[in-house]
Amino acid sequence: MFDDDERQVIEGIGNEVLLGVPTVVAAIVGLLALVRWQQVLPSQHTPEEPRSPTSDRLDQNGPTDMTHYGSDSQCPICLGEPHLPVETNCGHLFCAHCLVQYWQLGQWGTRPVRCPVCRQQVSVMLRCFQSGPEPERSQLLRSVNDYNRRFSGEPRPWMDHLRDLPTLLRHVMSEFFSMGGLMYMFRLRIVLCFVAAIMYLVSPLDIIPEAVFGLLGLLDDMFVVLLLAIYVTVIYRRFLAARWQQDAQ
Numbered sequence: 001m002f003d004d005d006e007r008q009v010i011e012g013i014g015n016e017v018l019l020g021v022p023t024v025v026a027a028i029v030g031l032l033a034l035v036r037w038q039q040v041l042p043s044q045h046t047p048e049e050p051r052s053p054t055s056d057r058l059d060q061n062g063p064t065d066m067t068h069y070g071s072d073s074q075c076p077i078c079l080g081e082p083h084l085p086v087e088t089n090c091g092h093l094f095c096a097h098c099l100v101q102y103w104q105l106g107q108w109g110t111r112p113v114r115c116p117v118c119r120q121q122v123s124v125m126l127r128c129f130q131s132g133p134e135p136e137r138s139q140l141l142r143s144v145n146d147y148n149r150r151f152s153g154e155p156r157p158w159m160d161h162l163r164d165l166p167t168l169l170r171h172v173m174s175e176f177f178s179m180g181g182l183m184y185m186f187r188l189r190i191v192l193c194f195v196a197a198i199m200y201l202v203s204p205l206d207i208i209p210e211a212v213f214g215l216l217g218l219l220d221d222m223f224v225v226l227l228l229a230i231y232v233t234v235i236y237r238r239f240l241a242a243r244w245q246q247d248a249q
Contacts, residue, residue, distance in 0.1 A: 076117050077102060084140055085128040087171075089164040090120040096140040099125065103147060112151040120163065124152040124237055126171050152237040161230045168233040189235060193228045200224050 075082045077098040084096040092115055094102075099122075103113045113122050125144045131137070176190060201221055 082128075084137065086144060087126040087128050087167065088115050088120075088122045089124045089126070089167055090115050090118055090122070091167040092117045093128065096125075096127075096129070096144060097136075100140060100143045100147070104143070110150075112147075112154070121156075121160070122151075123154065123156060123160070123164070124148050124168075124240065126167070126240070148237070148240050152240065158230075161233065162226070164233060165229055168236060169229065172232060172236050190232055193232055197225050197228045 074080060075085075075095045075098055076092065077094060080095070082093050082095050085093050086096045086099055087093050088099075099113075102116065106113060114120065115122050125147055127141070127144060129137075172190065
């Protein structure tokens, strides 16, 4: 019978960890893909809101910035090319003016709006444009900032956080590598979160040790990774309102 050291592929790291890390990553990617697929399915439905006067304004505007676009090619409300687009936490793209009007003129009161496409609660509006005509851009930034201040910090179920992960993490990573993106302190917090996740995965000290429970010991690793990912999206939500408030000034 071989000794424990001879059976290890990499000395100091158990074979369960080497097998478990790709398994955890594959499981997380599969979960995020499933959540994203469930969000895309309702996108074939017809929006409930009627065509608004915004469609007349779209014909008078030039091209918009496409750098942060998702899979949508038109605004589901006005059915035109998204002008000064914003993306919801559920991954659907709208004209900023259309979505703001949908919120301000609808019967929502003090509640966040529901996405006209998938009916999921819209807890945050993500800006997908860098420039635009003034004073329209500043006015829309103030409205979006006001919405995020009101609703982005509200308590939400864990499943809602999981559904938002694909969209929010995509925006976090996009801004993380851009020159005019996130502040250095916020970038440092994100790096520390991912370093902590990696250190926990390779550490021999686990809440549920793989050496005793085998693959079942990977459950705590998966939980820690998901928890850190959700924490990154939470601090990103808190960061958005303050940053956009400065942009609007």
